[in-house]
Amino acid sequence: MITLAVDCMGGDHGPRVTLPACRRFLEQHPDAQLLLVGQSDALAGFKHERARVVPAAEVVGMDDPIEVALRRKRDSSMRVAIEQVKDGAAQAAVSAGNTGALMAIARYVLKTVEGVDRPAIATQLPNAKGGATTVLDLGANVDCTAEHLLQFAVMGSALVSVLQHVDGQPDPNPTVGLLNIGEEVIKGNEVIKRAGELLRSAAESGDLNFHGNVEGNDIFKGTTDIVVCDGFVGNVALKTTEGLASMIGGFLKKEFARNPLTWISALFALPVLLAFRKRIDHRRYNGAALLGLRGLVFKSHGSADELAFRHALSRAYDAARNQLLQRVEARIAHAAPLLNSVAATVVTPA
Amino acid sequence: MITLAVDCMGGDHGPRVTLPACRRFLEQHPDAQLLLVGQSDALAGFKHERARVVPAAEVVGMDDPIEVALRRKRDSSMRVAIEQVKDGAAQAAVSAGNTGALMAIARYVLKTVEGVDRPAIATQLPNAKGGATTVLDLGANVDCTAEHLLQFAVMGSALVSVLQHVDGQPDPNPTVGLLNIGEEVIKGNEVIKRAGELLRSAAESGDLNFHGNVEGNDIFKGTTDIVVCDGFVGNVALKTTEGLASMIGGFLKKEFARNPLTWISALFALPVLLAFRKRIDHRRYNGAALLGLRGLVFKSHGSADELAFRHALSRAYDAARNQLLQRVEARIAHAAPLLNSVAATVVTPA
Known part of the structure; x- marks a missing residue:
């Protein structure tokens, strides 16, 4: 079983795109399960036996400076998703949030691989x-x-x-x-x-x-x-x-x-x-890899639609599986x- | 009257493209005259009252190293065309020859503008x-x-x-x-x-x-x-x-x-x-400008056809005229x- 942590709040469209993409992804990957990270009320409608919500109160905005994302929003969906990877609850995290913040948080939480x-x-x-x-x-x-x-x-x-x-x-x-x-x-x-x-x-x-x-x-x-x-x-x-x-x-x-x-x-x-x-x-x-970290993180384009976000999930799944x-x-x-x-x-x- | 020195031998096609382009250019620009630089026998067929041949025995090949173009081929059509600009016989030179050689020769012959x-x-x-x-x-x-x-x-x-x-x-x-x-x-x-x-x-x-x-x-x-x-x-x-x-x-x-x-x-x-x-x-x-030299030199794409080479000539003409x-x-x-x-x-x- 492969588990992905999904920042459901990130990107230009948030849950409106990430949730339908997650549903299709689960249908296509019977050995995958998802941790849906985000604000509980925004994710409450999603029911699937291989998915569960991991609550995170804050959201990193597409224009948030890196410092704000890193220091002030410690309970952001982006960060909590990455923490799932660090804690071993998930094998990879996927976010459509802002690239600078994602890289900074991933680097801070996961650290780099020895030699990188x-x-x-x-x-x-x-x-x-x-x-x-x-x-x-x-x-x-x-x-x-x-x-x-x-x-x-x-x-x-x-x-x-x-x-x-x-x-x-x-x-x-x-x-x-x-x-x-x-x-x-x-x-x-x-x-x-x-x-x-x-x-x-x-x-x-x-x-x-x-x-x-x-x-x-x-x-x-x-x-x-x-x-x-x-x-x-x-x-x-x-x-x-x-x-x-x-x-x-x-x-x-x-x-x-x-x-x-x-x-x-x-x-x-x-x-x-x-x-x-x-x-x-x-x-x-869609689905860029952040390489050299002690954990797998994939970045979806911020403007990704359902198909594009699903491709990013598949990328992360392939990477974790292999x-x-x-x-x-x-x-x-x-x-x-x-x-x-x-x-x-x-x-x-x- | 604007005078351009044209390296007629340069580029992938040489006189086969440069000469027809020169003829059309002269038709379109009644106040322009051309110095056709190259091997006399290759250019002998071209007759126009506002064009004359300036002989140059050698040709810089598209793959010639810069050193060869600069030191060994001192009577190349590329170099002689640029020398026309230095000597004041032409207001601009145009060549479809290799970029590195053209820049090196232009820099050597013309020198850079004060402050560049x-x-x-x-x-x-x-x-x-x-x-x-x-x-x-x-x-x-x-x-x-x-x-x-x-x-x-x-x-x-x-x-x-x-x-x-x-x-x-x-x-x-x-x-x-x-x-x-x-x-x-x-x-x-x-x-x-x-x-x-x-x-x-x-x-x-x-x-x-x-x-x-x-x-x-x-x-x-x-x-x-x-x-x-x-x-x-x-x-x-x-x-x-x-x-x-x-x-x-x-x-x-x-x-x-x-x-x-x-x-x-x-x-x-x-x-x-x-x-x-x-x-x-x-x-x-088509027609890139080499800027910062004490003389105008324009570079045509090596694979330019007649239309493209004519555009490079027009570029050089506009630059000289203005x-x-x-x-x-x-x-x-x-x-x-x-x-x-x-x-x-x-x-x-x-």
């Missing part, structure tokens, strides 16, 4: 091969050292090796690309060049399957299973593509709505447009000699 | 408002200080104030956004926070029109006319969007080609699809007190 300096956020994006590319970090760390990038690569490999691909089975030895501005090893700034060296060493010691440098377009080409970058670059890349996708969607709608004739052509093209939309539907990729936490710990421990030699080097004054 | 540490590459991307967003830097500088970002903002403002928008007139006081991972001033790494301070000072002293922080999605939203970032982030953002656009295009083609019925629906939707394609046609945005170089110099000089106080601060050991 900084947790990272990993998400999946659809690629031209019909699969998904896992990208990390996506905003948790604005200034990364080469060593952090190596840790991200190791943790990302553990994640991809347990998650069900959108199409197909998990890959035990996924490929890793280092995001750069050219494929040649001499490209990039000093941090990137050094990270390239570390990743090559890690590949030699069998810690990961390093492909080499990749460029921005490789994320959507699907050149590698995993793309590693610092949180600043990752966040910009992700949001830029969101902007482009939204502009393209808007243009298409506008062009089809231009006049009665284009409306009719839209009707003819509808099956194709729907198939196309399904293919790049971001809801199917013991992601233990795999991250084992992979980090295996890479410890390399990470330690790095740490020793880092101690030497620059 | 590093030249930057600026390009325009279509936005949801139907206009274009100018983004810089796009790859010339992998490690930028806050001061470099300020210089980019000043140069970008000069560029946008002279270039014809895709739709509409140039804006004498374009808005500048600082690319970050959140709109709040406390977001980002130390370089970005410091750059934010400098940009606010520059806005106060009337050197530019600073909007504040923007996020990746704001590029395509068109929140500001200019988005400033370091070359690593800019390059990743640009290539990531190229990857997404190409994936979306591929998916659409595939879905419409699925069976006879979807083929027919594509025929019905064709006018809409063509209008849509025109709207996001990257060829209309005295971009003098405007960049004037704006940089106006911002000198700020840049100098910064330089003084930088001298202080960290």
Whole structure:
């Protein structure tokens, strides 16, 4: 039996979306049970033999500063959900609440895995091969050292090796690309060049399957299973593509709505447009993993609808079922000699 | 009369694309003349009263290392075209050759403008408002200080104030956004926070029109006319969007080609699809400016076709006609007190 703790109050829509998603999720996963965390009256209507309410009086707002979420709202649904993981009552927590607060609380409550300096956020994006590319970090760390990038690569490999691909089975030895501005090893700034060296060493010691440098377009080409970058670059890349996708969607709608004739052509093209939309539907990729913590936490998009939130629950379920936490710990421990030699080097004054 | 020096040998296609583009450009611009730089026999067939051939025996290959382009091929069409600008024979040079080589040669031959540490590459991307967003830097500088970002903002403002928008007139006081991972001033790494301070000072002293922080999605939203970032982030953002656009295009083609019925629906939707394609046609945005040099140089995409290369020529023509170089110099000089106080601060050991 897999138990997930769900922050039912988080996100733009709260229980209106999270509760129906929980119900469908329970129907689809007969060996799962849920701890529904939130304000009792908001959750009272939900009855299911494999779900029970864990009360939490407060809610972290989408705009709450991290300090408020962390210090003042100690009985928030977000925090109580994470505490379920710490206490062993649940194997993973899922929240659609604000990312900064979720990371801060998760880090405070759960602490990081031995050998990991900084947790990272990993998400999946659809690629031209019909699969998904896992990208990390996506905003948790604005200034990364080469060593952090190596840790991200190791943790990302553990994640991809347990998650069900959108199409197909998990890959035990996924490929890793280092995001750069050219494929040649001499490209990039000093941090990137050094990270390239570390990743090559890690590949030699069998810690990961390093492909080499990749460029921005490789994320959507699907050149590698995993793309590693610092949180600043990752966040910009992700949001830029969101902007482009939204502009393209808007243009298409506008062009089809231009006049009665284009409306009719839209009707003819509808099956194709729907198939196309399904293919790049971001809801199917919802559920980012917070990696490097001593417990599993998954972050749903704040604006997730029922389908999207259900996908985030499934992500967390897959991760818990396939013991992601233990795999991250084992992979980090295996890479410890390399990470330690790095740490020793880092101690030497620059 | 505006004179452009055209590297006719550069790019994936060379004279096969550049010469027809030159002919159309001359037809459309009665007050322009062209110096066609390249191997005499390749250009011999081109006759026009406002064009003459400037011979150059060598060609910089798309894969030539910068050192080869700079040191060994001193009679390359790329270099001779830039030398026309230095010698005053042309007001701007245009090349579709390899970016690294072009930047290196341009920097070596022309030198940078007083007050500019590093030249930057600026390009325009279509936005949801139907206009274009100018983004810089796009790859010339992998490690930028806050001061470099300020210089980019000043140069970008000069560029946008002279270039014809895709739709509409140039804006004498374009808005500048600082690319970050959140709109709040406390977001980002130390370089970005410091750059934010400098940009606010520059806005106060009337050197530019600073909007504040923007996020990746704001590029395509068109929140500001200019988005400033370091070359690593800019390059990743640009290539990531190229990857997404190409994936979306591929998916659409595939879905419409699925069976006879979807083929027919594509025929019905064709006018809409063509209008849509025109709207996001990257060829209309071809022609990146190398800013901060003592001479105007424009870079066309290597794979440019005739239409795209013609757009790059028009960009260079607009810039020369509106005295971009003098405007960049004037704006940089106006911002000198700020840049100098910064330089003084930088001298202080960290």
